Amino acid sequence: MSDKRKLKLVLCWHMHQPEYRDLQTGEFKLPWTYLHVIKDYVDMVAHLEAVPKAKAVVNFAPILLEQIEEYARQVNGYLHDRISITDPLLAALVDPSIPADPEERMRLVKDCMRANRERQIDRYPTFKRLIEMADWLEHHYDSLTYVNSQFISDVLAWYHLIWMGETIKLTDSRIKRLIEKGSGYTLHDRIEIIEVIAEQLTSVICRYKALARKGQVELSVTPYAHPIMPLLLDLNSTCEAMPDAPLPELDTYPGGEERVKWHLDKGVQTFKRLFGFKPKGCWPSEGGVSGQTLKILGDFGFDWTASGGSVLHNSLNLPENGKKPGIHHPFKLQETDIACFFRDDGLSDLIGFEYSKWHADDAVGDLIHHLENIAVHESGDKVVSIIMDGENAWEYYPANGYYFLSALYQRLASHPHIELTTFSECLQNKVDVKPLVKMVAGSWVYGTFSTWIGDADKNRGWDMLGDAKWTFDKVISVGRLTDKQIQQAELQLAVCEGSDWFWWFGDYNPGEAVSNFEKQFRLNLANLYRLLGEEPPAYLAMSFTQGSGAPAMGGAMRPGVELT
Template sequence: MKSKLVVVLLFIIACTSAAPNSEESLTQNIQEEVTTTTSTFIDEPDVYVMLLWHQHQPYYPKDQDGHFSKPWVRLHATKDYLDMVELVQEHEGLRVTFNLTPTLITQLKELEDGVEDIYWVHTEIEATRLLDSQKTFIRNRFFDISSRTINKSPRYLELKNLRQFPEDWTDNDYLDLQVLFNLGWTDPKYLSESPLNLIASKDSDFTEKDKETILEVHKEIINKVIPAHLKAYEENHIELITTPYAHPILPLIHNSNLGKVGDTQSSFPENNYKYPEDAQIHVTKGKEVFENTFGFSPNGMWPGEGAVAQDILQYFNNENISWIASGEQPLSKSLDVRFQRWVGECLQNQIYFIDHGIPN
């Protein structure tokens, strides 16, 4: 029998302002036969590559008007979340795992129900009606995007260079910036399609109607994110998993003294923080949010920041979670040896340890 090598790669799309997430563990089996210079065939081990995309946003507080204080759930939805799962479905035979955290799911559903973020609010306002405080917000915050995106647009770059001269800004400058920011946070796939393709090709001199169209497309994309993941799961393209409810560092909630095992340099409280019942609630509630959204129970979970300890495994077992994932560093510290690639048979109730070198 051939030996089996499992390599787990984690890719994260989380809270950021820069443009950069099996029913029994779906994997892609890559088999190769390598020929030497003497034409002798070498029997290589099967390599199971598990791609785990970690899609997470913390819960952003709302202001007094009920608007999200940050736009990152909406903007990563329009830039990444929908396109990525659609891309997987375009490649027959590709199997990957998507982790959607409870706080991300909750906010996506709120956006579906009509909650807006403060950047959306500042986009909706007609450029000719902007107050001075709103103009300041737009000049300060609508460059929260990858510099590569800005540099691709001559007009966006021009406006960036104009930031230090606010007295020179015209209504058209503000309108163009409102549009370019939201276009920049839209995946190229949707920019190449109607109705956004004609708007994106202009690069400047946008209209209020252009802006309305972009926001309408953003709404459509947001409303598709959760259904698209469910469809891909039902068609056996992906495995869907989740994370304990608020993306906590579970070992420190269970007992803060557990942090001393892997970190002997930091200071810890004299009276250790110890709330194991709260740790269980995070796992239970995270699973409940997932079940209420997708209609089935997840097989796996990604603990917040990959933080694990022997003492917290019980909380996953209590919820019938069959596998979790962590990083190679916790494994190294636990074994007190340098991490190495382990070869062995796959078992039930597994922990997968992420290879950090490749995804990073």
């Protein structure tokens, strides 16, 4: 089969973490950025390096790139000059003195229990025993007095060892030796672990950049702090896919279009500084699109964007769109200058939610069988887009998805009827771009914005953000801030506008995650008021949302199609 007749397949991995720093103190409040670097971002680039004929699109949120850069600076500063690290968990790993206070010890132990029990903790019998002891200590708090420093040292060392990517565990002699050691970890051992962490933080962005130079990876970008652009532009766009959704008291987000353009400009600036070129594509935060969003992205100079398959299904059901073409094509909305690809929700969700329970070879074989069926039964020049969270799925797989991803890239790269490609290559090769008269606004989650707006707690978050934005606009208009103060306030506002805070609000989610993210949201808003020289509203001192749910995969991922 000629290359022109092969089924085109784009694997797009979206790498994203919100801003976990308190921008006023510099302290990292949660450790997920550096943990996902050493586990997921490093593994993904290593899999691609191992199969040079494989291709993929990798999308980075700019605010994630900045945090990786800051972690690399701090960890190298510690190793070279003993400069302190502002992430409490990472700092504890190399602290010569284990805290004596029982409450501080328990906090460290609990922080080191945040991992997948089956795939990360239970995999290592020694660490499993330590965590079983920690479980017991949670219910016998008075016994903490008798817990010695070696227990805390071993828990800290093991926690960082289990978060190491599988490609590191298989190739790094230091990590192999420390895993085999099993117990009695010394300060020297823990410093060795942070040396490995420093190497990964320092090199990971450069490794992706090298693959982009070779043409093996297309790198793309999101708006700077990962806001839901259609909602900043028009909160009422919620109702296009959810006509009866309750909305915030806030009628419209003030100055939303200006803020969207700020996030796009700042995002591209950050991307260009770190990768050296302007990206051709933009994965909009959470695949959130609307007609107005596509117009702005096209005007901004992007060649392509993408969204969820349910958005396309909703749009094709509109009478204005007439004939119903197949979903495996890019589309161009009339009066816009950008091609929009749409995620195959079924295939993407199989990887995200099902294949972790399968043997790797069977899972890859099943995926290829689905792709072969598409190639045979759908006519025309087809592009299948598998678009996924690039970090959260793999902890549910054996060995962090090592066997699945290895087999996936190897078998797809050598398949006679499937061509791994990128979105930009598809457009360069003149794939058929279908016309779309009208689009229904939505995201890659269910084709709606229900994950970020439409229930009481999420709407309350929008009203709090709206109050802060009105204050921002008022203070800026009177001209009492210096240029530097305005820049600091703009950056703080951008963090508040990020999508992740709203994702976690509400009963659907686990209590600890909801608590962590709503505290960070209130802290971010309070910091914004202080930067503006205003007293934060009293309500920012009070929790406004709690979670009690147990969603699939811990709530960090959602399927593209709502289960009924």
